[in-house]
Amino acid sequence: MKIVKNNLFRISGFLIVLTISTICFAQPYLATKVGTKLCYDEVIDSKQNVVVEEVLSSENRDGKVFVVTNMISGKDTIKMRKEIQGNDYFYNPVEGIYETMIDKGVEEAIKDAKKDGEEFTTEQINELQDKLRAKLKISGKSALYPENMKVGDKLPESKIKLKILLFSMKSYIEDREVIKEEDVTTSAGTFHCICLSQREIMKALGNKSDQVVEYYLAKNIGIVKSIAREDGKVVGTTTLSSIDWVKPVEKVISNTPNK
Numbered sequence: 001m002k003i004v005k006n007n008l009f010r011i012s013g014f015l016i017v018l019t020i021s022t023i024c025f026a027q028p029y030l031a032t033k034v035g036t037k038l039c040y041d042e043v044i045d046s047k048q049n050v051v052v053e054e055v056l057s058s059e060n061r062d063g064k065v066f067v068v069t070n071m072i073s074g075k076d077t078i079k080m081r082k083e084i085q086g087n088d089y090f091y092n093p094v095e096g097i098y099e100t101m102i103d104k105g106v107e108e109a110i111k112d113a114k115k116d117g118e119e120f121t122t123e124q125i126n127e128l129q130d131k132l133r134a135k136l137k138i139s140g141k142s143a144l145y146p147e148n149m150k151v152g153d154k155l156p157e158s159k160i161k162l163k164i165l166l167f168s169m170k171s172y173i174e175d176r177e178v179i180k181e182e183d184v185t186t187s188a189g190t191f192h193c194i195c196l197s198q199r200e201i202m203k204a205l206g207n208k209s210d211q212v213v214e215y216y217l218a219k220n221i222g223i224v225k226s227i228a229r230e231d232g233k234v235v236g237t238t239t240l241s242s243i244d245w246v247k248p249v250e251k252v253i254s255n256t257p258n259k
Contacts, residue, residue, distance in 0.1 A: 029145045029222050030082055030089040032058040032067050037244040038222070039188075042073070044236040049073055051238070053080075079103055083142070090142040105132045137163045143173045149194055149217075153178045169204040175212075184216050184224045188240045191218035193225075200228075211235065 033055060040051040051073045059066045065084040070077055083090045106128055110120050120128070143158035155176035162169040176198040184193045193216040202209040209230075216225040221240070228236035 029147075029217055029219075030067060030084055032065060032084075033245070034058055038240065039242040039244070040223075040238050041241045042236070042238045044228075050241075086147075088147055089145040139163075140171075143176075145196075145217075149178050149196065151178050151181055151194070155196075155198075167205070169202070171203075172201040173198055174201075175199040179214075182216075184218075186224060186240050188224075188242050191216075191221055191224045191240075193218045 034057060035055060037052060037054045040053075042049045042051050051071065053069050053071045055067060055069050057068045059068075063085075067082045067084070069080045069082065071080060072078075106125060109128055110125075113120055138160065140160035141156075141158050142160065144156055146153075146155070149155075155178075157176065158171070158173040160171045162171075176196065178194050179197050180195045182193060182195065184191050196215045196217060198213060198215075200209070200211050200213055211228045211230050213226055213228045215223055218224050221243070223238065224240045226236075226238040227234060
């Protein structure tokens with residue numbers, strides 16, 4: 001059976017505004033409760049959009065927790081695979097493109113096989129995923145989001161590179177500092193947040209994005225609000241509009257999300 005090459009997906013703004021969400025038994029900035037949905041109102045270059053992130057699965061392996069989510073924005077669905085070590089969250093800004101390319105590659109190959117009257121077995125699907133992972137190469141250092149961030153903290157920089165055949169993407173996250181704390185109110189509720197400011201640079205297909213983004217992060221919730229600027233001008237915002245819990249969260253300490 002032939003393996004169909006993956007299409008290159010557009011780099012959506014919601015990849016930059018990556019959701020950092022809830023966890024009940026600890027308090028890193030990441031959602032692990034399967035089925036939880038976070039809904040965001042997003043404005044990028046004056047265009048309004050709705051972004052929904054749903055937690056699909058959570059797996060504990062070798063002392064690490066790997067959480068898989070789907071992020072849906074318009075016609076785009078990006079699959080994210082996120083990592084927790086201890087109570088700290090590590091963010092790879094190109095992970096969504098990596099996982100989505102693999103899924104789409106398998107999907108296209110299965111469609112082509114059916115046209116030829118053939119079917120993939122589970123073993124063949126696993127083999128195809130391994131072959132696609134061998135072609136997709138990620139290198140570099142993920143961005144750390146510690147559980148106990150406080151005002152004045154300066155966080156480590158991140159440099160990531162994704163390469164597949166002739167396509168490559170580079171991501172840099174630098175100048176990272178927790179600059180303030182404040183309460184933020186949205187239609188989803190009122191949340192006590194820290195504000196993390198960082199510079200985010202993305203290079204791909206001859207294009208470059210260079211933004212300074214402020215993330216308002218709440219324990220057990222994640223991103224409540226974000227503001228992205230280029231050359232001092234606001235080019236994008238994201239605001240948490242609703243939270244769909246799988247069941248009532250018992251260990252929310254200081255935040256009061258609306259049900």
